[in-house]
Amino acid sequence: MPELPEVETVRRGLVPAMEGEVIAKAELRRLDLRHPAPPDLANRIMGQRIERIGRRSKYLLFDLSSGETMILHLGMSGRILVSGQATAGFTHDLATPEKHDHLLITMANGTRITFNDARRFGSLDLVATKDTTEHWLLKGIGPEPLGNDFNAEYLAAKLARKASPVKAVLLDQAVIAGLGNIYVSEALFRAHILPDRIANRVTKNEVPLLTTSIRDVLLEAIDAGGSSLRDHRQTDGELGYFQKSHAVYGRQGEPCRTPGCAGVIQRIVQSGRSSFFCAICQS
DNA sequence: ATGTGTTCCTGTCCGC
DNA sequence: TGCGGACAGGAACACA
Numbered sequence: 511m512p513e514l515p516e517v518e519t520v521r522r523g524l525v526p527a528m529e530g531e532v533i534a535k536a537e538l539r540r541l542d543l544r545h546p547a548p549p550d551l552a553n554r555i556m557g558q559r560i561e562r563i564g565r566r567s568k569y570l571l572f573d574l575s576s577g578e579t580m581i582l583h584l585g586m587s588g589r590i591l592v593s594g595q596a597t598a599g600f601t602h603d604l605a606t607p608e609k610h611d612h613l614l615i616t617m618a619n620g621t622r623i624t625f626n627d628a629r630r631f632g633s634l635d636l637v638a639t640k641d642t643t644e645h646w647l648l649k650g651i652g653p654e655p656l657g658n659d660f661n662a663e664y665l666a667a668k669l670a671r672k673a674s675p676v677k678a679v680l681l682d683q684a685v686i687a688g689l690g691n692i693y694v695s696e697a698l699f700r701a702h703i704l705p706d707r708i709a710n711r712v713t714k715n716e717v718p719l720l721t722t723s724i725r726d727v728l729l730e731a732i733d734a735g736g737s738s739l740r741d742h743r744q745t746d747g748e749l750g751y752f753q754k755s756h757a758v759y760g761r762q763g764e765p766c767r768t769p770g771c772a773g774v775i776q777r778i779v780q781s782g783r784s785s786f787f788c789a790i791c792q793s
Numbered sequence: 794a795t796g797t798g799t800t801c802c803t804g805t806c807c808g809c
Numbered sequence: 810t811g812c813g814g815a816c817a818g819g820a821a822c823a824c825a
Contacts, residue, residue: 512818544801544820568819586818587803610803629802631819647820674796683820690818781797784816 512584514655514688515731517568520590527592527621528560528572535616538634543612543627544585545647547634554636555580555615567651567687571642579639581647585631593622651687655724660686666717669709676712677705677780680724689724692759693731695786697724699758704792705785706778730755758786766791 512520536552548554558574565571572580584590593604604622607614613625613634625632637645653659665686672679679685680694689697698705700723703712712720734755757767762777766788773790 516818583819585802585820588818628804629817629819631801672795678796681819692818782799783819 512568512588513690513693514568515693515728517565517570517584517688518732519735520584521563521565521570523592524563524570524590524623527594528617528623529563530559530561531621532559532618533557533574533615534618535614537614538612539607539614540612540630542630544583544631544633545635548636551580551613551634551636554578566643566648567654567683568690569648573639577639578636579642581633581635581637581642581645582625583633583647585627585629585633587629588625588627588632591624591626594620651683652685654687655689655728660721660725662718662721665721666714669712669717672709674709675706675780676703676709677785679709681783686724688728691783691785692756693724693727695759696727696757699787699792700727702792704789705787706780707793758788760786762786 533555534557536556538547538549538552541547541549554576555572555574555578558576558578560572561575562573563570564573568583570582570584572582574580591604604624607624608626610628610630611624611626612630612632615623617623625634633647635645635647643649653664668685669676669679676698677694680689680697681691683689695705697720701716701720703716703720758775761775764775765771766773766775768788768791771788771790773788775786775788778785778787
């Protein structure tokens with residue numbers, strides 16, 4: 511999935527096409543996503559103006575003039591495409607729905623927006639805007655890593671109480687919002703911490719660097735237009751560029767990029783998911 | 794109460 | 810070229 515930077519990139523691509531515009535037509539083609547979508551979702555968003563497109567963690571939030579908010583999660587393979595934007599390197603005729611196009615929207619200005627998600631780990635829901643933060647999917651989520659509530663003191667307190675590997679703690683959305691498998695590996699590399707270190711063994715001295723590493727890696731990825739391994743596309747169909755600058759993710763067997771380091775990037779599996787690290791740079 | 798493993802679903806890639 | 814297996818950005822849930 512799209513992790514936080516990819517979702518933010520998608521959001522920024524949607525704002526000029528949708529914010530302040532009215533949804534003229536909507537068609538929900540499948541209800542059986544990760545969580546069942548409301549059967550009347552299309553009817554409830556049709557005719558509404560999109561007042562604002564926000565983001566909480568990896569969720570996109572579409573505030574509608576009706577007083578409802580559409581909550582959209584991209585899951586692992588979800589993407590949103592916008593007609594009229596360049597589609598270099600990716601052809602998807604939005605006029606003809608493809609197999610995994612689940613939600614089709616036509617704005618009053620003619621722009622078409624398509625939510626496509628082959629694996630259907632994504633989800634769609636509608637909630638009263640005032641109740642958004644209390645929605646069951648959102649209410650347990652921890653602070654935004656780019657916001658003021660996320661800082662070294664907070665993170666140190668969380669890590670100190672956890673007996674699981676630091677990798678697992680950083681992936682826990684209740685601890686920090688928006689981190690996923692790629693950026694956890696990248697942030698831990700920058701912080702010189704091995705992913706299988708037990709969280710409460712991360713020293714107080716190490717936490718500030720870990721905190722800034724998380725923030726920096728996310729900001730750089732957003733600046734670069736989001737990362738990508740295979741499925742992620744920006745809304746204009748372009749691949750994100752940040753993948754070129756992954757220091758460790760997906761680079762097992764390749765040389766460490768730290769100047770002067772003779773290390774080779776290694777891959778381990780932790781609770782079923784790959785972690786990447788340099789055993790020389792990280793301990 | 795916590796921590797770990799499994800599971801949902803489809804697509805792609807790699808080795809034989 | 811076909812085929813089987815490994816693996817993929819998430820996260821809720823079942824179980825120890």
